[in-house]
Every structure is written in C-alpha cells, then in structure tokens.
Amino acid sequence: MGETAKLEFGGKTVELPVVAGSEGEKALDISKLRASTGLITLDPGYMNTGACKSAITFLDGEKGILRYRGYPIEQLAEKSTFLEIAYLLIFGDLPAKGEFEEFKENITHHSMVHEDMRRFYDGFPKDAHPMAILSSAVSALSTFYQDTHNPKDEAAVRMSIYRLIAKLPTIAAYAYKKSIGQPFVYPDNSADYCSNFLNMMFSVPCEKYSVDPTQAKALDLLLILHADHEQNCSTSTVRIVGSSMANLFASAASGIAALWGPLHGGANQAVIEMLQMIQQDGGDIKKYIAKAKDKASGFRLSGFGHRVYKNFDPRARIIKKACDEVLAKMGKRTPLLDIAKEIEEAALKDDYFVERKLYPNVDFYSGIIYSAIGIPVNMFTGMFAIGRLPGWIAQWCEMMKDPDLKIGRPRQVYTGANERQYVSLEKRK
Numbered sequence: 432m433g434e435t436a437k438l439e440f441g442g443k444t445v446e447l448p449v450v451a452g453s454e455g456e457k458a459l460d461i462s463k464l465r466a467s468t469g470l471i472t473l474d475p476g477y478m479n480t481g482a483c484k485s486a487i488t489f490l491d492g493e494k495g496i497l498r499y500r501g502y503p504i505e506q507l508a509e510k511s512t513f514l515e516i517a518y519l520l521i522f523g524d525l526p527a528k529g530e531f532e533e534f535k536e537n538i539t540h541h542s543m544v545h546e547d548m549r550r551f552y553d554g555f556p557k558d559a560h561p562m563a564i565l566s567s568a569v570s571a572l573s574t575f576y577q578d579t580h581n582p583k584d585e586a587a588v589r590m591s592i593y594r595l596i597a598k599l600p601t602i603a604a605y606a607y608k609k610s611i612g613q614p615f616v617y618p619d620n621s622a623d624y625c626s627n628f629l630n631m632m633f634s635v636p637c638e639k640y641s642v643d644p645t646q647a648k649a650l651d652l653l654l655i656l657h658a659d660h661e662q663n664c665s666t667s668t669v670r671i672v673g674s675s676m677a678n679l680f681a682s683a684a685s686g687i688a689a690l691w692g693p694l695h696g697g698a699n700q701a702v703i704e705m706l707q708m709i710q711q712d713g714g715d716i717k718k719y720i721a722k723a724k725d726k727a728s729g730f731r732l733s734g735f736g737h738r739v740y741k742n743f744d745p746r747a748r749i750i751k752k753a754c755d756e757v758l759a760k761m762g763k764r765t766p767l768l769d770i771a772k773e774i775e776e777a778a779l780k781d782d783y784f785v786e787r788k789l790y791p792n793v794d795f796y797s798g799i800i801y802s803a804i805g806i807p808v809n810m811f812t813g814m815f816a817i818g819r820l821p822g823w824i825a826q827w828c829e830m831m832k833d834p835d836l837k838i839g840r841p842r843q844v845y846t847g848a849n850e851r852q853y854v855s856l857e858k859r860k
C-alpha cells in the first residue's frame with residue numbers, strides 16, 4: 432500500500448489511502464470509510480471534497496494557475512481559438528489540421544435549429560430571462576434527437592456534442608431577437624463561430640451588417656477563458672445529472688440552470704448592474720467598499736472573491752488587459768471601466784479584502800467587454816454558458832468513461848424529529 436493516513440475512531444484505527452494527482456495534490460480516499468467505521472464525512476459546500484479524478488483542467492488557486500489539458504491559459508488565450516479549445520477539452524489533445532477541419536465542419540453544419548423550435552419562443556414572455564430560455568431550449572433539443580440519448584453510444588454522443596456546440600449560439604441569439612421584437616436571423620455557415628453569433632444577434636434583414644473582427648476576436652477570447660474550470664457548481668451539476676445516465680442535452684440544460692445564479696455565472700450581470708448603480712449614485716467607491724464590508728448590508732462586491740483562487744484569478748488579469756485593448760481599438764470609453772479599476776485598486780489595499788484573499792474574478796471585467804460589443808446585460812450569463820459548454824461536455828464524457836463512475840448520491844446528517852406517531856386531523860391541536 433502507498434501513503435496512508437490513520438484515523439482513530441471508536442477504539443479502532445483505520446488506514447485511509449492517500450491518492451496523489453499529477454501535480455502533487457493529495458487526497459484521502461474515503462470510499463471505504465463508512466463500511467469500515469460507520470462514519471460519513473460532512474462538508475457543506477464541498478469545500479474539501481474531491482468528487483472525481485479528472486485529467487481536463489488543472490488549477491492552483493494559491494498560485495493563480497489555470498491550465499486546460501496542461502496548456503497554460505495565458506498561452507491559449509493568446510494563440511488559440513474557442514473551437515480549438517473545445518476540441519482540446521473534449522478530446523484531450525490539440526487537433527491535427529485535418530481533425531480540426533472535420534470538427535469545425537461538423538459544428539458549422541449543425542448550427543440551424545429545427546423550425547419547430549422557433550415556435551417555442553412564441554410562448555415565452557418578451558422579457559423572459561435568456562438563461563431560462565437557454566436552459567429550456569437545450570432541454571427541448573433532446574426531444575428532436577431521441578435516437579441519440581444513450582450516453583454509452585459514442586457515435587450518438589459525438590453527434591449530440593456537435594449539435595449542442597453548434598446550436599447554443601443560435602438559441603441564444605433567437606432569445607435576444609425575441610426580446611427586442613426583431614426577426615430571427617438564420618446562422619451563416621460561411622462565418623466563423625463568433626462572427627456567426629454576432630451576425631445572428633445584430634443583423635437585420637433590411638440593412639447591411641458586417642461583423643467587426645475586433646468584436647469577434649474579443650468574444651472568442653472571453654469564450655476561451657470561460658471554457659472550463661474543473662468542478663465548479665455548474666460542472667458538478669452536469670456531472671451529477673449525467674451520473675444518473677441522463678442524456679447530454681438534459682445534463683447541459685441543468686448546467687445552464689446552475690450557472691444562472693448570481694454567485695456563479697450570473698455574477699457577470701450582477702457586476703455591470705453594480706457598476707451602473709455606483710455610477711448613478713455619484714461614483715462614491717468608498718461608500719460601496721464600506722457597504723461590502725458590512726455584513727448586515729447584505730451587499731457583496733460582485734465579481735470579487737472565489738472559492739478556489741486565493742491569490743488572483745488569471746482569467747481576470749487577461750480580461751482586464753483585453754478591456755483596455757478592445758475598448759481602445761473600438762474607440763470606445765466607458766466610465767464603468769474606470770469605476771471598476773478604482774474599486775479593484777481600493778479593495779486590494781483594504782485589509783478586509785486582503786485578509787480574506789478577495790480578488791477580482793473572471794466576471795469582474797468581462798461584462799465591460801460584452802457591453803462594448805453590444806451584448807445586452809441580461810445576455811451576459813448566456814455568453815458564459817456558450818463558453819462553458821465544451822467544459823461541461825468534456826467533463827460529462829470523461830465521467831461516462833470513468834471505471835469508478837457511480838450515481839452521484841451524497842449522504843446527510845439527519846437533524847430532524849425522531850420517530851413520532853401520526854395523529855389524525857380531528858385530534859390535532
């Protein structure tokens with residue numbers, strides 16, 4: 432037996448195997464704990480719980496490191512493209528030229544959604560939140576492809592992967608068009624992934640529209656930075672739903688729902704709303720820093736803090752730099768960027784944030800770029816979903832091939848009433 436840890440309980444000593452990851456991270460294997468001691472572990476928020484072994488994304492929150500399949504995020508952000516990253520995450524290696532061409536071709540040729548899907552949009556209210564539409568529509572996709580539900584059928588899964596990555600931008604753009612009362616724009620298969628999306632969002636039948644390459648590139652960068660982040664809330668949701676052998680569409684739809692919350696992907700919307708509020712309130716940064724520190728206020732600095740990053744979020748660094756570059760290239764200035772920078776500067780000097788290791792996260796600056804591109808605020812989290820989709824897929828596929836796969840089913844420590852006897856309604860006081 433390799434390295435072990437000893438646990439003494441109830442007069443017995445049990446040895447728990449220590450499992451080491453390829454970057455030296457160590458974990459206690461407690462899979463036999465209950466059988467040998469009767470104990471379970473209690474870990475609210477899974478702060479110390481590894482739910483799986485994974486070879487997809489490595490992050491070291493103390494050092495601010497993020498790598499997809501071993502490649503540093505900084506290199507990928509500078510040199511790669513979102514679709515190449517999608518391939519890398521899902522299949523494990525960067526594609527050879529021919530492999531990539533085939534992958535792109537498959538994604539491109541599945542970008543239209545079934546015409547009947549378009550009618551779903553009639554049923555949603557005009558002001559429906561795009562995340563609700565995205566999650567419903569992705570779940571509904573499964574009804575059109577019922578022959579591809581078997582998670583163990585590799586060809587079927589591959590087809591679902593193409594369909595999901597290809598159709599999510601179309602579904603998202605339709606949600607936006609519906610909200611502003613404009614006609615849906617069909618995908619343009621001659622355009623690259625991000626240009627096609629921007630075209631579906633912003634072109635109208637009566638006017639010429641050409642996609643600004645700076646905007647398409649900026650969007651591609653944001654999608655790369657969102658593409659995976661190991662066992663976060665939405666990814667863990669996708670895995671747990673998939674662990675019941677639910678199909679890929681159903682699992683991805685659950686990931687979208689989990690991402691919606693303001694503590695997760697919804698933070699990018701919350702950040703811009705917060706910056707706008709601060710601006711409208713006269714731009715008094717100090718007031719809002721003080722409010723964030725006051726627990727009774729219930730206010731938090733959106734886009735600050737992270738469960739894992741306790742040094743800096745490398746994605747935030749890349750986006751902050753991109754903000755300056757993209758806005759300059761587009762000849763745009765926004766006071767919100769100045770406010771954001773002032774907040775960051777003030778927070779990083781403030782003991783409260785320093786002691787708690789609270790730094791800007793990926794969501795702090797991303798909304799500024801989305802706004803500059805013209806993406807409406809309530810679509811920000813949907814953009815995050817498009818970006819995160821390859822990560823969810825990669826994690827779901829890895830799980831399906833994992834020999835240790837078991838249905839996700841945590842236990843609990845019951846704290847409710849002990850056994851009591853039923854009293855009929857007439858006799859109850």
Ligand code: CMC
Nearest residue numbers: 694695696698723731732733734735736737738787792793
């Ligand atoms: N503003 C003010 N105080 C904060 C903040 C914040 N943004 N974040 C954490 N704290 C405080 C918190 O009150 C607590 O203080 P104390 O120790 O005195 O009780 C301490 O810092 C630790 O916070 P926590 O909530 O226990 O930490 P967590 O790991 O459970 O939560 C988090 C992480 C990201 C949910 C949290 O930092 C947060 O709510 N941030 C704002 C929302 C946000 O930006 N979310 C996006 C996360 S990154 C992208 C993504 O995952 O989608």
